[in-house]
Amino acid sequence: MRDFRDAKAMAQTLSEALAAKSVSLSHSESLELIAKVLGARDWNVLAARIQASQRANLSGAPVQIAAPSDQATLPIFPMRDLVLFPQMVTAIFVARDKTRRAVQHAVTGDRRVLVVAQKDGADNDPGARECLHPVGVTASVINCQTQVDGVLKVSVSGLERAAITGLINGEFLAGEIAPIEEQRGQSEEAAALSHAVLDAYRIYANVDLSSLPLQQRARFGLPSADNPGLLADTVAQLLSIGLEQEQQLLETGDVVVRLAKILDLMNAGRPEETDRRRQHR
Known part of the structure; x- marks a missing residue:
């Protein structure tokens, strides 16, 4: 068809x-x-x-983009050193004037924005399509707080994957976006891989999850295997991998393929201690 x-x-x-x-x-x-x-x-x-x-x-994985009627235009938060995933809650530190204006626009509306990683972290004005990765995550602005140094701390909660279909570079950066629909999230393959991912993460992080009841697993930030897509996105945030690898996982709409990639990454080695410096966005 x-x-x-x-x-x-x-x-x-x-x-x-x-x-x-x-x-x-x-x-x-x-x-x-x-x-x-x-x-x-x-x-x-x-x-x-x-x-x-x-x-x-x-x-490398198929992506199902929603119909044009589901598209929207949202303010964009370009990230230097962060790949946001759905259901992820984090603080973003905003110093760039354009992004501050994007925040102001969002909080006077429905509080939704698109958080997307920029390709070059040193780029102070990523206002063109080629400066940004094609897929980001829509997010809801929870609250904003101005720090002592004048930097704006914005707490956001990730909602869903979205593809950028157009850019509007005005007083602030905005984008025409279309939600990306997950595929094979409730398939038998996804269910089997979810259990494999939980087992692999126990070894990867040196945590015995199998002996814990479901309620206590929440302390480690892991959902159950009943929601393969959410599990994949949660584990992806916990891996010691680079931004490019995180972006590849974000762009993988097929849950089975995403889980398989995560398994490969965990099997490749144990995490190393990383010190991600806070960078102004």
Whole structure:
């Protein structure tokens, strides 16, 4: 079945079908018509969405992006040294003026933002698509507090994966985003891998989780194997891996593939002590 990624082929088919009935329609007009049929504002918006899907798929796992009607425009928080995952609660320290304005805009609205890692941590103004990773996480701003040094401390709670389909670089950075739907989250393979991940994490972190009741496992920040997607994202946050590897896990919408990658990472070695310095974002 064709979807939005086949838009160009659909436009060509439409143009040829109309030509057979002596109806003249240029290729660009066909593209605009197909874009509207698929729910996008125009061809430029749909083309950006197609590019986001292609870039997200570079992680090697299929990504299911929601329909255009589910898209939204949110303020963007570009991160120098953080990959946020769904259900992750963390503090972000904001010093850049654009991001401060993005915070102000968010708290006067529905408090939702898109938290996305920038490709170059030294970039002070990542205002172009190529400066940001294609997939981030929508998050809710819990509270804001100005520190003694003037830096704004913003607590956020991760919600869901989302692909960037367009950027608006104005007083603050905003993005047109589309939620990414998880795949195979309730499959038998995911269930089996979830138990394997829990067992592997016990060895990786030197914690005997098997002897603990489910209620006490929460102290280690681990959900049960009944929610494979949440388990994968929780363990991903606890691994001593680099930002690029974390980003690859974030971009993996297939839960089975994500769990398998996490198993491989844990089997590759024990964690090393890391000291992540706080960097202003």
